[in-house]
């Protein structure tokens with residue numbers, strides 16, 4: 001690298017890096033959260049149970065949502081027990097059974113069939129994801145940027 005004619009050949013890239021860093025920091029800190037946590041919504045979810053799966057097997061809601069699960073069965077009697085919330089309902093073939101609850105606990109919770117329905121009944125499992133803690137991820141993002149800034153500073 002030739003530095004003749006320039007007092008500080010690396011200054012342009014430093015300025016560029018610093019600009020990108022500032023922009024990234026502002027984005028992480030101030031990008032509006034896509035979903036306001038203050039406005040819970042009604043979520044009506046149709047879940048179809050059949051040997052030996054739930055469809056859908058993965059459900060996502062936001063913390064605070066009023067969730068209604070409408071369970072149907074397309075073959076034999078199935079049940080749905082939701083870990084963490086300790087909710088349970090069963091569905092006879094061709095019938096709809098529903099349960100409503102407030103998703104006040106965030107995290108990932110398994111739900112599984114609560115009626116022995118055949119050989120693979122123990123594997124009839126789904127998952128409910130409640131909330132993405134966006135504030136937490138924002139904090140993680142800022143910590144990563146701060147760490148990068150430290151690495152960059154000491155590598156000069």
Ligand SMILES: [Cu+2]
Pocket residue numbers: 049050051052077078079113114115116117121124
């Ligand atoms: Cu079942």
